[in-house]
Amino acid sequence: MKKIQYYISALLLVAVAAMSLSSCSEDKLGPSIxxxxxxxxDPSSYTYKLDKFLKENYLEKYNLTFLYRMPDISTNMNxxxxxxxxxxxxxxxxxxxxxxxxxxxxxxxxxxLKKYGPRIILLVGSPxxxxxxxxxxxxxxxxxxxxxxxxxxxxxxxxxxxxxxxYFKTMxxxxxxxxxxxxxxxxxxNTISVGHYDSNNWQYRGDEVHSMGFVTTYASxxxxxDFAETIxxxxxxxxxxxxxxxxxAARGWATSAEEDDLEARYFCYYYxxxxxxxxxxxxxxxxxxxxxxxxxxxxxxxxxNDKDPDGNRIVVYDxxxxxxxxxxxxxxxxxxIARDWLKxxxxxxxxxxxxxxQERQATxxxxxxxxxxxxxx
Amino acid sequence: xxxxxNISLVVLIAMSSVSxxxxxxxxxxxxxxxxxxxxxxxxxxxxxxxxxxxxKWQMEYFSNDEEPGYIxxxxxxxxxxxxxxxxxxxxxxxxxxxxxxxxxxxxxIADNGPVLSFNSFNKYFHVFADPEDIPSTDDEADNxxxxxxxxxxxxxxxxxxxxxxxxxxxxxxxxMIMTRIDPNYDDKVYMDEVVAMADSFFNAKIPQVYINLPNxxxxxxxxxxxxxxxxxxxxxxxxxxxxxHNIIITHDGLSFMTPITLDGYVIQNFxxxxxxxxxxxxxxxxTITADDLSVVFGYQSLLWRLNNGQFGGLYAEYLSQLAEExxxxxxxxxxxxxxxxxxxxxxxxxxxxxxxxxxxxxxxFTLNEIPVDENHIEFDITGADNTGxxxxxxxxxxxxxxxxxxxxxxxxxxxxxxxxxxxxxTDSGNAANFxxxxx
Numbered sequence: 001m002k003k004i005q006y007y008i009s010a011l012l013l014v015a016v017a018a019m020s021l022s023s024c025s026e027d028k029l030g031p032s033i034x035x036x037x038x039x040x041x042d043p044s045s046y047t048y049k050l051d052k053f054l055k056e057n058y059l060e061k062y063n064l065t066f067l068y069r070m071p072d073i074s075t076n077m078n079x080x081x082x083x084x085x086x087x088x089x090x091x092x093x094x095x096x097x098x099x100x101x102x103x104x105x106x107x108x109x110x111x112x113l114k115k116y117g118p119r120i121i122l123l124v125g126s127p128x129x130x131x132x133x134x135x136x137x138x139x140x141x142x143x144x145x146x147x148x149x150x151x152x153x154x155x156x157x158x159x160x161x162x163x164x165x166x167y168f169k170t171m172x173x174x175x176x177x178x179x180x181x182x183x184x185x186x187x188x189x190n191t192i193s194v195g196h197y198d199s200n201n202w203q204y205r206g207d208e209v210h211s212m213g214f215v216t217t218y219a220s221x222x223x224x225x226d227f228a229e230t231i232x233x234x235x236x237x238x239x240x241x242x243x244x245x246x247x248x249a250a251r252g253w254a255t256s257a258e259e260d261d262l263e264a265r266y267f268c269y270y271y272x273x274x275x276x277x278x279x280x281x282x283x284x285x286x287x288x289x290x291x292x293x294x295x296x297x298x299x300x301x302x303x304x305n306d307k308d309p310d311g312n313r314i315v316v317y318d319x320x321x322x323x324x325x326x327x328x329x330x331x332x333x334x335x336x337i338a339r340d341w342l343k344x345x346x347x348x349x350x351x352x353x354x355x356x357x358q359e360r361q362a363t364x365x366x367x368x369x370x371x372x373x374x375x376x377x
Numbered sequence: 378x379x380x381x382x383n384i385s386l387v388v389l390i391a392m393s394s395v396s397x398x399x400x401x402x403x404x405x406x407x408x409x410x411x412x413x414x415x416x417x418x419x420x421x422x423x424x425x426x427x428x429x430x431x432x433k434w435q436m437e438y439f440s441n442d443e444e445p446g447y448i449x450x451x452x453x454x455x456x457x458x459x460x461x462x463x464x465x466x467x468x469x470x471x472x473x474x475x476x477x478x479x480x481x482x483x484x485x486i487a488d489n490g491p492v493l494s495f496n497s498f499n500k501y502f503h504v505f506a507d508p509e510d511i512p513s514t515d516d517e518a519d520n521x522x523x524x525x526x527x528x529x530x531x532x533x534x535x536x537x538x539x540x541x542x543x544x545x546x547x548x549x550x551x552x553m554i555m556t557r558i559d560p561n562y563d564d565k566v567y568m569d570e571v572v573a574m575a576d577s578f579f580n581a582k583i584p585q586v587y588i589n590l591p592n593x594x595x596x597x598x599x600x601x602x603x604x605x606x607x608x609x610x611x612x613x614x615x616x617x618x619x620x621x622h623n624i625i626i627t628h629d630g631l632s633f634m635t636p637i638t639l640d641g642y643v644i645q646n647f648x649x650x651x652x653x654x655x656x657x658x659x660x661x662x663x664t665i666t667a668d669d670l671s672v673v674f675g676y677q678s679l680l681w682r683l684n685n686g687q688f689g690g691l692y693a694e695y696l697s698q699l700a701e702e703x704x705x706x707x708x709x710x711x712x713x714x715x716x717x718x719x720x721x722x723x724x725x726x727x728x729x730x731x732x733x734x735x736x737x738x739x740x741x742f743t744l745n746e747i748p749v750d751e752n753h754i755e756f757d758i759t760g761a762d763n764t765g766x767x768x769x770x771x772x773x774x775x776x777x778x779x780x781x782x783x784x785x786x787x788x789x790x791x792x793x794x795x796x797x798x799x800x801x802x803t804d805s806g807n808a809a810n811f812x813x814x815x816x
Contacts, residue, residue, distance in 0.1 A: 033411040033412070033413045033414065034413050035413065035414075035417055044456055045456050046456040046458040046482065047457060047482065069484065069494075069496035069497055070496055071486060071494060079523075080507075080508040080524055080525055081506075081508065082506045082507045082508075082530065083495075083497050083503070083530070084497065084498055085481075085498040085500075086481065086497045086498075089497070125503070125507075126507055129508050129509065130523065131523035
């Protein structure tokens with residue numbers, strides 16, 4: 001009998017528990033309280049032409065929202081930021097299309113950016129300063145879907161190097177992040193410069209990072225940034241500038257400052273003020289070096305600004321490369337990994353991409369590009 | 378087993394009671410519409426308010442509590458554009474006042490509530506939110522380190538009442554107001570009037586003014602020209618008790634950034650009165666005034682100029698005669714006169730500046746200033762230096778003018794009681810006789 005009571009009690013307990021747990025399950029979701037967004041553009045709007053351009057060329061084609069009207073909430077609230085100017089937003093909208101989206105369409109196929117491209121591009125007028133770290137962010141890729149381009153208000157449309165550094169390079173840099181956030185690159189890349197990254201003090205470094213195997217100082221902050229910087233710089237740097245990076249990477253660098261001096265400046269030339277090696281040597285910059293080749297084809301280097309006490313030209317020497325790193329080889333090795341990864345994982349030819357970008361960078365006409373917006377009816 | 382049954386019973390009762398109450402729906406509908414619908418409605422309402430009646434507004438903008446506030450005139454259009462005009466020292470390149478006007482974009486967006494966002498860059502407005510390249514500063518200045526002025530460009534829309542929008546900076550939380558203005562007002566004219574208003578309140582040459590509370594307590598106010606007022610209770614130690622508060626000069630008066638409490642009185646907004654003083658709009662009692670004019674005229678730091686052409690009646694006649702006599706005496710001309718305190722002579726002096734060729738002669742007369750009441754003053758001529766004596770003998774009109782000044786009770790008037798940098802000394806017995814003086 002007690003056993004029967006036990007079973008009845010247990011049964012009731014289970015039943016009531018089940019009722020307790022299921023008693024609220026009949027609630028149903030009603031219709032959304034959020035209104036349908038009317039995406040019809042108003043021709044009387046001040047921004048109609050740009051909005052129409054963005055809708056046709058980004059939203060409808062790539063499902064990408066190009067945000068040029070900056071809501072503060074779209075950014076890191078620790079930064080003090082301002083929106084982009086309307087005029088510069090037009091320029092960047094047409095340049096992004098010309099130098100980025102159209103390039104990938106041509107080299108990687110129409111569907112590539114539809115599948116893997118960002119879903120949001122946000123323009124920000126000011127740089128993103130981190131006052132405590134003393135750093136400045138020029139671009140951000142977040143979650144594989146959003147790219148933020150900063151410093152839009154400082155755009156100098158006819159200053160190629162400025163445009164390259166802050167905008168064109170940033171586009172490819174951030175897109176490289178999106179790609180590797182989707183498919184990992186070979187971990188072999190991370191081993192090439194292991195031990196030479198400095199995520200806290202990279203901003204104090206200078207051109208000597210090339211000899212450590214980095215294309216830029218920012219690349220020396222961590223391996224993911226190294227990967228993105230390697231791709232972006234390879235794509236946008238002109239042949240002359242790229243070769244210059246490799247040349248500097250192959251040189252020896254030294255400083256007269258203490259090794260732990262974060263702000264130490266490194267040089268790849270030195271001389272003795274009295275042409276006497278017993279004196280303390282002085283490091284100098286390349287701009288102070290005069291190079292001459294004699295009739296036997298031997299190269300001689302002299303200090304441009306002064307002579308020794310006897311009136312003789314002061315001989316300048318190359319700093320010996322003693323860091324044990326072949327910087328140029330490291331950079332080229334990184335490029336090769338990126339090249340293979342893009343080819344094998346994404347079917348993208350890095351060199352074809354570079355060639356297309358180089359041609360477009362060198363020949364674009366902003367007045368003509370703007371007409372895509374200004375001549376919209 | 379019995380123990381299990383007892384426990385089961387207790388659990389059964391407890392769970393049954395939970396089952397019975399768990400779905401009791403006690404939600405009361407406070408609002409007729411859901412939150413999103415209400416927010417969308419509020420966005421539309423505020424957007425309509427902004428463009429209504431011509432869409433022109435005065436914004437009283439503060440970026441932080443260590444800088445003055447600045448007035449902006451904004452004209453909102455339905456097409457999403459807004460023209461923003463301002464006139465302040467940050468809009469130029471050399472730290473001097475400059476006027477600027479530019480068109481950018483606006484939108485009422487949704488956040489926790491409706492938010493007015495100026496979401497494309499306007500060089501004359503976003504300068505206070507920009508973290509870099511602040512005009513008038515060099516790269517080494519503190520404000521080039523990524524903070525800027527810490528101003529807002531997005532504002533929570535709090536309330537609308539009587540053509541006034543109450544807003545709050547979304548990031549930094551400073552409360553501000555926007556006031557609708559006549560759409561036919563020209564932006565530049567409006568801003569010039571604001572600047573003129575500022576000039577009429579505070580002038581660096583007038584060292585202090587007073588906040589006069591209803592309980593007859595006065596607070597001394599200094600540095601008014603900087604719009605960062607330094608204040609202390611009259612009679613207390615200035616060094617240890619003074620405090621500062623920033624203000625904004627508006628089109629009709631001035632306002633403190635936030636309400637301040639002095640001796641229990643809460644004050645914030647002041648309206649300019651016809652005589653140039655300020656009356657607190659909040660309590661309709663507290664005023665801001667300068668010292669009595671008879672006291673201001675006697676500030677030992679001031680130098681009052683009596684310019685040619687600014688004499689009337691009898692004084693003008695004397696001056697005209699003096700011109701003839703100077704010409705006849707030594708072909709010299711009267712340039713101007715001045716009244717100031719001479720530290721060496723430890724006396725006020727009336728000095729004539731007389732030019733002969735490249736030389737300037739300064740016949741000087743010593744005098745005492747005698748305040749009669751708050752706006753009347755008399756002068757007691759006590760002597761003359763050698764040059765003064767000679768000129769007074771050779772040019773009787775100079776002596777006559779000095780004697781007339783020394784025998785008259787003058788009424789002092791000024792267009793601006795707070796910044797009386799211009800005064801008129803009028804003969805109390807004959808209003809036709811007057812002298813305009815200026816600092």
